[in-house]
Amino acid sequence: MSSKIIQLNNTDPSFDSEKVTQSSMQRPSSEPGDQHTIQSVPYSEDDWQMDPDNARNWSAYRKWTATTIVSLYTFLTPFASTLMAPGLPSLNQKYNVTNPTISAMTLSVFLLSNAIGPLVLAPFSEMYGRTWVLHVANILSTFFHLGCAFAPNVGTLILFRFLAGLAGGAAPACGAGSISDLFSERDRASAMALYSFGPLIGPIMGPIVGGFITETIGVKYLFIFLAGVCGLVSAVGIPLLKETYGPVLRYRKALKLGDVEKAAALSRNIPGSSGEIWSVILINLKRPVTLLSRSFICFILSLYMAFMYGITFMFFTTFGGMSIFSDVIRMLTFGSLYYLDVFGKTYGFKPSVIGLAYLGLGVGFIIATIIGARFSNQMYTYLAAKNDGKGKPEMRMPALFFGSFFIPIGLLWYGWSAQAKVHWIMPIIGSGIFGFGTMTNFLDSLDVLSALAPHRPISDHVPFSLPIQLYLVDAFTYAASAVAATMAAESALVGGLNSATLDPSTEVVIAPPSIYLLSVKASVRNDIAVSAQNLYPKDSGAFTGEISPKQLVDAGIPWVILGHSERRTIFGESSEFVAQKTRAALDSGLKVILCIGETLQQREANETGAVNEAQLKPVIAALKPEDWKKVVIAYEPVWAIGTGKVATSAQAQETQAEIRAFLSKAISPAIASETRIIYGGSVTASNCKELATQPDVDGFLVGGASLKPEFVDIINARKA
Numbered sequence: 100m101s102s103k104i105i106q107l108n109n110t111d112p113s114f115d116s117e118k119v120t121q122s123s124m125q126r127p128s129s130e131p132g133d134q135h136t137i138q139s140v141p142y143s144e145d146d147w148q149m150d151p152d153n154a155r156n157w158s159a160y161r162k163w164t165a166t167t168i169v170s171l172y173t174f175l176t177p178f179a180s181t182l183m184a185p186g187l188p189s190l191n192q193k194y195n196v197t198n199p200t201i202s203a204m205t206l207s208v209f210l211l212s213n214a215i216g217p218l219v220l221a222p223f224s225e226m227y228g229r230t231w232v233l234h235v236a237n238i239l240s241t242f243f244h245l246g247c248a249f250a251p252n253v254g255t256l257i258l259f260r261f262l263a264g265l266a267g268g269a270a271p272a273c274g275a276g277s278i279s280d281l282f283s284e285r286d287r288a289s290a291m292a293l294y295s296f297g298p299l300i301g302p303i304m305g306p307i308v309g310g311f312i313t314e315t316i317g318v319k320y321l322f323i324f325l326a327g328v329c330g331l332v333s334a335v336g337i338p339l340l341k342e343t344y345g346p347v348l349r350y351r352k353a354l355k356l357g358d359v360e361k362a363a364a365l366s367r368n369i370p371g372s373s374g375e376i377w378s379v380i381l382i383n384l385k386r387p388v389t390l391l392s393r394s395f396i397c398f399i400l401s402l403y404m405a406f407m408y409g410i411t412f413m414f415f416t417t418f419g420g421m422s423i424f425s426d427v428i429r430m431l432t433f434g435s436l437y438y439l440d441v442f443g444k445t446y447g448f449k450p451s452v453i454g455l456a457y458l459g460l461g462v463g464f465i466i467a468t469i470i471g472a473r474f475s476n477q478m479y480t481y482l483a484a485k486n487d488g489k490g491k492p493e494m495r496m497p498a499l500f501f502g503s504f505f506i507p508i509g510l511l512w513y514g515w516s517a518q519a520k521v522h523w524i525m526p527i528i529g530s531g532i533f534g535f536g537t538m539t540n541f542l543d544s545l546d547v548l549s550a551l552a553p554h555r556p557i558s559d560h561v562p563f564s565l566p567i568q569l570y571l572v573d574a575f576t577y578a579a580s581a582v583a584a585t586m587a588a589e590s591a592l593v594g595g596l597n598s599a600t601l602d603p604s605t606e607v608v609i610a611p612p613s614i615y616l617l618s619v620k621a622s623v624r625n626d627i628a629v630s631a632q633n634l635y636p637k638d639s640g641a642f643t644g645e646i647s648p649k650q651l652v653d654a655g656i657p658w659v660i661l662g663h664s665e666r667r668t669i670f671g672e673s674s675e676f677v678a679q680k681t682r683a684a685l686d687s688g689l690k691v692i693l694c695i696g697e698t699l700q701q702r703e704a705n706e707t708g709a710v711n712e713a714q715l716k717p718v719i720a721a722l723k724p725e726d727w728k729k730v731v732i733a734y735e736p737v738w739a740i741g742t743g744k745v746a747t748s749a750q751a752q753e754t755q756a757e758i759r760a761f762l763s764k765a766i767s768p769a770i771a772s773e774t775r776i777i778y779g780g781s782v783t784a785s786n787c788k789e790l791a792t793q794p795d796v797d798g799f800l801v802g803g804a805s806l807k808p809e810f811v812d813i814i815n816a817r818k819a
């Protein structure tokens with residue numbers, strides 16, 4: 100056989116959300132005999148929910164202090180981005196810049212790197228904790244802004260702006276995750292409102308403050324001022340903001356208590372803990388594209404939010420007084436420099452007073468954060484109560500509709516009153532109504548995403564950037580806190596495989612529990628296929644809880660394992676039923692890993708050959724000769740599965756040669772020789788090499804060892 104299949108069959112419940120969840124609900128996971136469950140959760144989720152160190156159990160004062168600091172960090176990024184806009188002409192003069200592209204780049208390079216920053220920094224935040232990523236990035240920002248202030252030429256200025264934008268990505272990467280750490284879905288809206296206030300107020304305050312600084316003390320002080328503000332926020336933030344991220348807190352707590360074993364087990368819940376950091380970063384970089392192209396919900400929400408941000412920024416530019424910044428936005432949004440200067444030209448406000456016209460918007464934002472957030476929470480609670488107390492992300496939607504209603508009203512009010520040149524307070528009131536609708540809207544769009552994905556940096560809602568918004572959507576794969584730990588395990592496992600050097604002549608198929616099929620498929624490298632662990636042999640009908648062959652095919656899953664000994668013994672599946680499933684799978688175009696094998700009792704009674712033949716016969720009867728191209732037989736002696744008692748290479752070879760001989764006799768010698776027969780049962784890195792030398796062992800079905808780094812060695816068993 101030219102290739103073999105190594106199949107990762109995750110029967111270890113540290114990767115199985117259902118078992119982890121059950122253990123947390125029904126019994127302490129340290130209960131004897133629950134060895135699989137306790138591997139990655141040494142004390143249960145229930146214990147952690149009650150733990151005073153869990154950020155959700157902190158005092159209200161501590162929680163709101165943390166939220167305020169996070170909001171301050173989040174404010175800094177858009178503030179830094181727009182503060183220099185009014186100073187652009189002076190910067191052009193200072194650095195002799197005549198090329199408009201280079202001039203625009205000094206401003207916009209920040210946005211570019213700020214879009215990339217969260218993709219790189221988010222994995223770090225989940226490995227080392229959110230708080231220190233925020234602190235370190237802000238300290239670095241301070242230096243980068245100073246670099247801008249003292250840049251000797253425009254190239255250096257662009258470089259430091261790029262670096263400042265990159266470091267500024269920490270707040271979008273960690274901010275919303277911190278809020279989710281601190282508040283449950285039900286009482287998160289007000290905190291999210293405070294958190295979202297920074298990103299919305301930042302781009303408004305930036306040009307106003309920037310204009311004053313440029314006019315009064317000079318353009319260089321824009322960056323010195325920024326560095327000062329960042330330094331100040333660090334000075335307040337470092338002592339006051341403590342780590343909020345659960346997996347890191349639990350790990351640190353175990354270390355502090357000197358429980359090295361528990362710490363080692365908990366570290367498995369932290370992505371990248373096995374050193375595959377770059378692979379995790381790569382997955383993060385790919386994930387927005389994957390989700391944007393494969394999830395309609397993510398796509399449509401991202402599109403909607405991008406549209407809303409576009410309208411908001413177009414709206415800002417009509418106030419007047421931010422010449423270059425307004426022009427850049429206008430070019431990007433209208434494609435021309437069509438000019439509106441409502442408060443400058445229509446109402447004759449001086450440039451320094453135009454900034455005050457933004458106060459109407461600010462009032463709208465504040466009312467939205469108070470009333471809109473409360474309305475959103477009440478609506479959510481009401482709908483959840485009607486649904487037996489179970490909240491759903493969609494329950495945020497009515498509040499979003501409510502917010503959306505005020506946006507056109509505000510815009511019409513603003514535009515009409517300005518056009519009619521009625522008193523200046525009227526367009527300001529219109530802007531307030533618009534601000535109220537926008538803020539309520541942002542909160543609810545983000546809450547929908549947040550509810551879908553509480554543990555990811557999802558509401559990285561720094562305005563301006565579609566890539567950042569798309570990144571938020573990454574969180575969509577992380578459905579609920581109960582599975583977050585196992586998802587982290589998935590991420591680590593897939594990350595480890597993605598970064599490994601694998602024998603190209605080995606075909607690798609991984610078979611996660613069904614709940615992870617799609618996410619694993621989306622994140623695993625292309626040369627590794629994904630398999631289901633079971634199916635039901637009907638394409639339609641009322642078979643609640645079962646997965647049909649057609650559903651697997653529709654989901655792009657090419658393989659399925661059938662006849663595993665646990666299906667046969669625990670679920671009483673007969674060989675006839677396994678044959679029926681095999682037929683249905685092949686009819687749908689799936690490939691099958693067909694498990695057979697004897698119990699210890701049967702081996703001791705010398706019935707191994709007869710048992711294997713009896714399990715194969717119904718399948719042989721159900722299949723046509725050409726079907727066998729799509730079938731791999733996995734010989735798994737039941738006594739070797741999960742017991743640590745691997746079959747000797749001689750036992751495996753002898754039995755698998757017998758199976759091949761039987762195929763030869765029952766079907767044909769050609770099919771017998773072409774069909775791959777793999778071995779499963781306590782395969783490890785230390786026994787795989789010898790097993791792999793056997794002529795009738797064409798690969799392995801690996802359970803427990805597939806969850807460890809040694810799985811890569813098993814895949815490479817035939818490599819010298």
Ligand SMILES: O=C[C@H](O)COP(=O)(O)O
Binds near residue numbers: 109742781803804
């Ligand atoms: O499903 C997996 C196989 O049954 C083998 O499991 P194991 O390698 O943990 O013994």
